[in-house]
Amino acid sequence: MALWVDKHRPRDLSKLDYHKVQADQLKNLCKEGDFPHLMFYGPSGAGKKTRIMCLLRELYGGGVERLRNETMTFTTPSNRKVEIMTVSSNYHMEVNPSDAGIYDRVVVVDLIKQVAQTHQIDTAGQREFKVIVLSEVDELTKDAQHALRRTMEKYVATCRIILSVNSTSRVIPAIRSRCLGIRVAAPTEEEIVSILQFTCKKESLHIPEGLAQRIAQQCDRNLRRAILMLEACKVQQYPFTINQEITELDWQMYLRETANQIMLEQTPAKLEKIRERLYELLSQGVPPDMIFKGLVQNLVLNCDMELKAKTLQFAASYEHRMHNGSKHIFHLEAFVAQFMNIYKKYLADMVMDDF
Amino acid sequence: MSKAKPKKKLWTKSAFSFLNDESSIDLTDEEVIPTKKTKEDILPVSTGDWIAKFEPLKVEDLAVHNKKIEEVLNWLNHYNCTKKSFPGQICLITGPAGSAKTATVRVLAKQEKYVVKEWVNSLDVETQHRLGDYDLENEQTYKQSQLKEFKDFVLASSRYKGLLETSSKNLVLVEDFPNVFLKNTEGFTEILQQYKKSGRSPLIFIVTDSKSRTLNISYNLFPESLKEQLGINHISFNPVASTFLKKALKRVQSIMAQDKIKDYYKPVSQDIVDTIGLSSQGDLRNAIINLHFSSLKGAPSVAVEVIKNLSSSQKSRNKKAEKKLKSIGKDESVTMMHAIGRVFNPKYEGSNLTHQPEDITESFSSEPKNFLDLLYANYLPHFSSIENALEAVECFGSSDLMMTEYRESQVGVVGLNVAIRGLMVSNEKPVTGWMPVKGPKRLNRKDHQDVLRKLGLPRSISLRELITDYKGYVENIRMK
Numbered sequence: 043m044a045l046w047v048d049k050h051r052p053r054d055l056s057k058l059d060y061h062k063v064q065a066d067q068l069k070n071l072c073k074e075g076d077f078p079h080l081m082f083y084g085p086s087g088a089g090k091k092t093r094i095m096c097l098l099r100e101l102y103g104g105g106v107e108r109l110r111n112e113t114m115t116f117t118t119p120s121n122r123k124v125e126i127m128t129v130s131s132n133y134h135m136e137v138n139p140s141d142a143g144i145y146d147r148v149v150v151v152d153l154i155k156q157v158a159q160t161h162q163i164d165t166a167g168q169r170e171f172k173v174i175v176l177s178e179v180d181e182l183t184k185d186a187q188h189a190l191r192r193t194m195e196k197y198v199a200t201c202r203i204i205l206s207v208n209s210t211s212r213v214i215p216a217i218r219s220r221c222l223g224i225r226v227a228a229p230t231e232e233e234i235v236s237i238l239q240f241t242c243k244k245e246s247l248h249i250p251e252g253l254a255q256r257i258a259q260q261c262d263r264n265l266r267r268a269i270l271m272l273e274a275c276k277v278q279q280y281p282f283t284i285n286q287e288i289t290e291l292d293w294q295m296y297l298r299e300t301a302n303q304i305m306l307e308q309t310p311a312k313l314e315k316i317r318e319r320l321y322e323l324l325s326q327g328v329p330p331d332m333i334f335k336g337l338v339q340n341l342v343l344n345c346d347m348e349l350k351a352k353t354l355q356f357a358a359s360y361e362h363r364m365h366n367g368s369k370h371i372f373h374l375e376a377f378v379a380q381f382m383n384i385y386k387k388y389l390a391d392m393v394m395d396d397f
Numbered sequence: 398m399s400k401a402k403p404k405k406k407l408w409t410k411s412a413f414s415f416l417n418d419e420s421s422i423d424l425t426d427e428e429v430i431p432t433k434k435t436k437e438d439i440l441p442v443s444t445g446d447w448i449a450k451f452e453p454l455k456v457e458d459l460a461v462h463n464k465k466i467e468e469v470l471n472w473l474n475h476y477n478c479t480k481k482s483f484p485g486q487i488c489l490i491t492g493p494a495g496s497a498k499t500a501t502v503r504v505l506a507k508q509e510k511y512v513v514k515e516w517v518n519s520l521d522v523e524t525q526h527r528l529g530d531y532d533l534e535n536e537q538t539y540k541q542s543q544l545k546e547f548k549d550f551v552l553a554s555s556r557y558k559g560l561l562e563t564s565s566k567n568l569v570l571v572e573d574f575p576n577v578f579l580k581n582t583e584g585f586t587e588i589l590q591q592y593k594k595s596g597r598s599p600l601i602f603i604v605t606d607s608k609s610r611t612l613n614i615s616y617n618l619f620p621e622s623l624k625e626q627l628g629i630n631h632i633s634f635n636p637v638a639s640t641f642l643k644k645a646l647k648r649v650q651s652i653m654a655q656d657k658i659k660d661y662y663k664p665v666s667q668d669i670v671d672t673i674g675l676s677s678q679g680d681l682r683n684a685i686i687n688l689h690f691s692s693l694k695g696a697p698s699v700a701v702e703v704i705k706n707l708s709s710s711q712k713s714r715n716k717k718a719e720k721k722l723k724s725i726g727k728d729e730s731v732t733m734m735h736a737i738g739r740v741f742n743p744k745y746e747g748s749n750l751t752h753q754p755e756d757i758t759e760s761f762s763s764e765p766k767n768f769l770d771l772l773y774a775n776y777l778p779h780f781s782s783i784e785n786a787l788e789a790v791e792c793f794g795s796s797d798l799m800m801t802e803y804r805e806s807q808v809g810v811v812g813l814n815v816a817i818r819g820l821m822v823s824n825e826k827p828v829t830g831w832m833p834v835k836g837p838k839r840l841n842r843k844d845h846q847d848v849l850r851k852l853g854l855p856r857s858i859s860l861r862e863l864i865t866d867y868k869g870y871v872e873n874i875r876m877k
Binding site: 136138273278309313327328367369375380 | 784793841846854859861867
């Protein structure tokens with residue numbers, strides 16, 4: 043049984059629910075003979091992938107939906123074998139090179155070479171280029187990004203590259219300037235509500251307005267999460283009621299508990315306990331930037347304005363360092379230590395004020 | 398060995414100078430060389446392998462714990478019982494350098510009447526034509542591949558007994574691993590599998606522990622899965638304990654005092670022997686070599702320096718101070734554990750640190766990341782206040798940033814220095830007391846493709862999307 047997220051994903055540019063002007067522009071883009079490299083950017087769950095697939099369908103027709111999974115093997119210079127999952131049709135190939143970890147450079151270069159060295163078999167009546175979709179390019183190492191820049195130029199005759207990125211700030215300027223940037227902003231809460239209602243209609247269910255609004259508020263404007271939440275709610279209890287419980291993600295609860303513990307005690311011993319929890323999250327695969335975000339959101343709840351500003355400032359600087367470094371845990375712990383420090387001072391001042 | 402050369406003032410002191418010219422010794426150190434030297438006093442060391450004299454002959458002589466010896470012996474006995482059905486069994490012995498691995502195997506093999514056949518890497522010498530040209534027409538100059546040679550050796554020597562040997566019990570020993578295997582682990586695995594099937598004798602591999610990951614043979618060539626699959630017995634040796642070390646050194650001294658060779662040696666004071674034992678840090682080979690060279694007649698002055706060091710350490714009666722003693726000709730080697738102690742509980746001499754952060758860094762400059770991880774795993778219990786811990790963890794952050802910079806090779810070492818210095822300086826009130834040392838934690842992530850398959854999701858979903866969005870909900874949805 044397909045999930046609703048996949049089942050009700052729009053397959054055509056004209057069927058998209060929001061950013062309709064942009065959809066028209068994309069359509070026009072396909073009418074032209076030539077086609078630039080593209081970079082879709084926006085928060086996760088905003089609909090980048092959906093738009094990319096619609097665009098490919100517009101370019102090549104229904105053939106792009108006949109997908110096959112393939113595992114490609116690459117050999118690194120140090121003779122290590124790296125396996126990467128790819129999803130491809132006759133016209134395009136989709137890959138997430140950051141899965142290869144520190145060997146992403148090899149994947150980027152070899153994969154594009156392999157795809158780009160063969161031309162389309164029959165150019166009459168179709169495009170003369172193939173498309174490579176690279177997701178999460180901002181997670182790539184700098185090394186791989188520079189390699190990508192060079193390969194993009196070299197094989198422009200036979201292939202176009204569509205990048206999908208969460209934040210452009212972590213993509214090197216050289217790549218940014220080679221692509222046409224397309225911003226996919228997260229849907230507004232009203233848009234999410236209407237999509238939820240539309241989805242329920244297709245499933246021939248009834249959803250009360252209030253529940254749809256509560257889901258829209260809880261999903262962080264992440265449409266994917268909203269629809270998954272909706273389906274989870276349906277499984278839990280149907281017919282829907284306005285105040286029914288909405289399942290929360292376990293890692294978010296875990297993060298909230300972690301933040302509470304930080305507020306309780308500010309000692310090195312506690313810091314070590316917190317480290318254990320952070321390790322747990324990291325080993326589950328929760329991305330470190332999400333940990334940062336979740337911690338900050340929960341920590342500032344009990345702070346006054348001054349402390350909030352300080353916390354945010356420190357979080358920003360430590361997160362920046364984390365992206366430049368390789369040991370995420372060091373910087374997460376540094377942030378927690380820093381917060382403990384300022385929070386302890388803040389508490390001490392409060393006690394002083396009372397006297 | 399060599400006749401005394403015409404006396405000539407040498408400007409360097411040769412390590413073996415006492416063999417040919419005594420007067421040259423006095424050049425550098427006036428105070429130290431005390432006694433007169435005459436031709437009779439100093440005899441050339443016999444040309445044989447002097448260290449062979451000190452090798453243990455009986456099981457009682459081994460400087461190894463009885464339990465360990467038993468472990469090896471048990472394996473051999475077990476082999477004896479089961480060799481009818483499983484003639485090709487394999488054993489892996491690991492341990493730090495000088496922990497008497499080889500000696501144990503050899504002594505036990507002798508006791509059990511095995512003939513040890515040891516693989517020795519052949520030298521790469523091209524056969525030359527008589528006229529000096531390389532024989533290009535005959536293919537004979539091309540050597541067999543090392544891999545094939547190794548395989549032939551292992552299989553053949555497990556089966557056939559030597560022409561002049563009386564015992565037909567062979568024991569194949571491999572200590573000297575052919576280099577090809579570091580690159581070609583599959584080839585090695587294949588040979589082992591074949592041996593398991595068609596070998597006829599016990600096969601023992603002896604591997605010295607090494608710090609570097611790429612050169613770690615037991616890690617690269619003997620993965621757990623292979624050990625399990627082939628039933629390879631793994632026995633790991635510990636560094637020689639100090640009591641055993643003392644006993645072994647005493648034995649060596651008694652051998653030195655034997656009639657035949659006592660002319661070469663002078664008795665050394667117990668202080669020096671203790672120092673040698675301590676500074677070898679459980680490396681018996683190193684201890685014996687040091688003892689040998691310091692007790693040769695006419696040995697140069699180093700002993701004095703050692704005694705000086707020792708007396709200062711005796712005063713303070715401090716365990717750490719004892720261990721840092723320098724021994725003859727060996728660089729000060731700090732193990733990770735000592736270094737950790739120095740970093741977390743820094744000592745001051747006046748206003749200066751006793752151990753400079755630079756010195757500690759230098760000991761780990763070949764693997765700054767490992768040491769940094771170890772420090773990180775252990776630093777928090779030593780801090781009593783969060784302010785100080787904050788300063789320390791900031792240093793870790795900077796250090797990480799520097800180590801990530803791969804374009805400049807030295808930055809990593811500077812990064813380690815920053816972390817070490819930060820830890821030493823920032824802790825105002827270190828927590829004292831015994832604290833167990835923890836190993837660095839490794840994140841082992843599960844393969845997310847497996848999770849996708851289990852949940853029945855399309856395989857193009859990335860790890861990030863799976864964890865942050867899909868996993869929690871889909872588990873709920875699929876439950877029903």
